[in-house]
Amino acid sequence: MPIKGPRDHRAQKALTYTLFLALPVTFFLTAYVYAVGYTGFVSLHSWDGISPTMRFVGLDNYGSLMGQSRFWHAVANNLKWLAFYLVAPSTLGLALALLVDGKLKGEGVIKTLIFLPYIITPVAVAAVWRWLYLPDGGLVNTVLDGIGLSGVASNWLGDRHIASYSVMAAALWSTTGFSFLVFFSGLRSIPAELFEAARIDGASAFTIFRRITIPHLWPSTVLVLGLFGIEAMRLFDLVWSMTGGGPSRASEVLATQLYDVAFATFQMGKASAIGIVQLCLAAVLILPYIAYITRNVEEAAE
Amino acid sequence: MTTLKQNALATGAVLLALASPAMAQEAEVWTYWASGAEANALTALIGVYDEQYPGAPIGTRVITGNTAEMRRALQTAFLGGQPPAVYQSGMAQELKSFADAGRIAPLDDVVSDVPGFADIADGVRRVVSVDGHLYGVPLNLHVVSNVFYNKAIFDELGLEVPTTAEEFDAVADKIEAAGYQAMGNAGGPGWTLYTFYSFLYNALGQDGYYAFGSGEIPFTDARVKAALASWTDAYADHFMDDWTGYTWSDTGAKFAEGEVAMYQMGDWLSAYLADAGWTEGEQYGFFPAPGMDGGVVMQMDLMALTSGVEGKAAEIGKDFMRAAASPEGQAAFNTVKGSVAANPLASSAGYSAYGQAAFEEIQAASPRGAVVPNMKNLLPVRLGDEFGTLVSAYAADPSPEAAEEMLETLEDMRVEVKEAGEFVTW
Known part of the structure; x- marks a missing residue:
């Protein structure tokens, strides 16, 4: 049996790498690059999605979007969701992680209870919360009535002024478990000696939190905020299942509007334009943020 | 290293197999009747089809959701060249968009000799026709007024x-x-x-x-x-x-x-x-x-025959449309679903008390042309x-x-x- 030289060996390694990479690269090119490119192409056309031919309309779909209050309302809602995701479930997750971390009995059970909602599919979350929110006989209003707060009881999903916030409350319940778990693991990975040394040096609890806990939780924070930011921009299922974007489009976000425009009103070109704008908006809002905090994490790690 | 090469060849073969054209088309009817009375009604209709046209079974596929989901599924199917023979459609503008795109076939010759079908209500016929040609078989009427x-x-x-x-x-x-x-x-x-x-x-x-x-x-x-x-x-x-x-x-x-x-x-x-x-x-x-x-305002589900299917599947599709238009098919479907047949010859014997009353309401309005479609679909x-x-x-x-x-x-x-x-x- 001939002995193979290093050159053969390199070639074989290259072949191995190529084979392992072929599938993900093919998948990325067809399911992402091609799909985005094709969506961009469709966005320049008028097409009902069914006809064999499309009519080129240039940037008309984009122009028409820019002039529609419906579109801007959805953009504003996405921005509200972004603010919500970056603040509420992340802060609550952090607070719960700090509260639970080594301080409570039955920690395992509490951790499971907090994390449990996160593994429930959004459609099921929506079904449960729709039921909780029923104006008459729903648990939320019943409890409010019971404790003498009937003035606060509302038509949670049917009032156009509060429907989005009501969905956000359901999202808070559903997603806090994720940030909790990430922060909790982050807390557990901080070396105990640091806290010990700080205490010996006479640092107050607040100083320890500010100078040790927070900086060491930075990688967890990057992960949580980054993923929540992306979630806010691509949000679809919870809104669609709870309100369908209503009442009267009040809780509509870009993804639900895209779906409605594409498949309920047959305007694939305009829907594709919404998709492209959504992608650009997500990129503009989230990429610099991720780049910025990632750089800071690297600096902190050095 | 021979093993690695063999693996590479095997992987390539699998990829090629995945990329090869799909198998020959089988005739299918796509609906969004997923469960309960709706799914049972479709089974009853297929039972009538099997009796009328034995030996040429038609498959079913459930597209979960509604007309929007069906449209999304059909869009992909048409792009991929694999549409079903028959699908559940909405009336009027929904149907027209498929007819204008040349995706569905006219049914004038397919169901013209089905007993009773010529006497469906005028308001029903208007919204299953495009440019004077019949494009859908109205299956079940629902009064919304x-x-x-x-x-x-x-x-x-x-x-x-x-x-x-x-x-x-x-x-x-x-x-x-x-x-x-x-x-x-x-x-x-x-x-x-x-x-x-x-x-x-x-x-x-x-x-x-x-x-x-x-x-x-x-x-x-x-x-x-x-x-x-x-x-x-x-x-x-x-x-x-x-x-x-x-x-x-x-x-x-x-x-x-x-x-x-x-x-x-x-x-x-x-x-x-x-x-x-x-x-x-x-x-x-x-x-x-x-x-x-x-007068009566109604809406309905209908069956449309796609134009992209050829050979035996297309023949099965046409036969299925005849069965769906027939009094027997309509009676079997509607008594189970709890809706009202479009074909006036369909027996109303199995209807509920409400169904019987709604059927009579439609039959009374029909001769005056007072059965009108849901405006949103017009x-x-x-x-x-x-x-x-x-x-x-x-x-x-x-x-x-x-x-x-x-x-x-x-x-x-x-x-x-x-x-x-x-x-x-x-």
Whole structure:
């Protein structure tokens, strides 16, 4: 049996790498690059999605979007969701992680209870919360009535002024478990000696939190905020299942509007334009943020 | 290393197999009837098909969801060259968009000799035809212009069934004075609009109703304005509290619990009430929405035959359409689903008490051409969608200013849509 030289060996390694990479690269090119490119192409056309031919309309779909209050309302809602995701479930997750971390009995059970909602599919979350929110006989209003707060009881999903916030409350319940778990693991990975040394040096609890806990939780924070930011921009299922974007489009976000425009009103070109704008908006809002905090994490790690 | 090369070859072979053309087409019917009475009704229809055309089975596939999901699935199927032989479609504009795109085949020659099919109601035929050619087999009709009412509440308050908008308004006032919710309604872009059709029909007349759906009557027409004002007084002002927060079935539950006295809804509500143990003529009754004057507003599901299927699958598709159009197929389907057959020769023997009454209502209206389609399906889709959304928003907080603003917005859109050539003359 001939002995193979290093050159053969390199070639074989290259072949191995190529084979392992072929599938993900093919998948990325067809399911992402091609799909985005094709969506961009469709966005320049008028097409009902069914006809064999499309009519080129240039940037008309984009122009028409820019002039529609419906579109801007959805953009504003996405921005509200972004603010919500970056603040509420992340802060609550952090607070719960700090509260639970080594301080409570039955920690395992509490951790499971907090994390449990996160593994429930959004459609099921929506079904449960729709039921909780029923104006008459729903648990939320019943409890409010019971404790003498009937003035606060509302038509949670049917009032156009509060429907989005009501969905956000359901999202808070559903997603806090994720940030909790990430922060909790982050807390557990901080070396105990640091806290010990700080205490010996006479640092107050607040100083320890500010100078040790927070900086060491930075990688967890990057992960949580980054993923929540992306979630806010691509949000679809919870809104669609709870309100369908209503009442009267009040809780509509870009993804639900895209779906409605594409498949309920047959305007694939305009829907594709919404998709492209959504992608650009997500990129503009989230990429610099991720780049910025990632750089800071690297600096902190050095 | 030989093993590595063998693995590479095997991987390549698998990838090639994945990329190769799919197997020969099998005839399938795609519907979104996923479970319960709907799925059982389809099984019953396929049973009739198997009896009429033995030895050529047709497969079924459920596309979970609604017309939008079906459209999404069909879009992918057409792009991939693998459409089903037959699929469940909506009527009018929905059907037209597929016919205009050349994706569905005309059925004039396919079902012309099916007994009774030539006598389907004129209003039904209009919305399954495009440019004078038949493109869909109407399978099941649903009346959406009936008002269900709680007989116990009506008896308790000594109320008569109202026939005009004024009488309806007076009855609703009495019901509210007795502490009940007068009129059920549900959130979403469709249900509220459906309740407006009878007022539109009454104001515009039968021909005017079609003219409005064809884009020939402005939203700012005095008759439309008057219809909206009358509907606001009789209906919108009497909708139950917080209706925007309920689905149609949530409100159905409130009706069945005796909290709501009247509820205008499609006749699928009768199936819901049957599950709650209610029978037509005993716990509840129904009456035509005020102003219908013997007319009926209906919507339906229909079957369309795609034009991209060839060979045996295409023949099976055509045979299935004949079975679906036949009196036997229609009777089998509708008795199970709880809807009403479009083919007047279909036996109504298995219908519920409500189904029997609705069938008779349609048969009585049909000779006068007074079976009219759901307006939302006649209008170009984006206008229909806007109409439903705005009427629902208006009903939540009605005022003369809001009415004026809504009609002007819709009129601007009507003009734009008309200029774009999207209206159809029905």
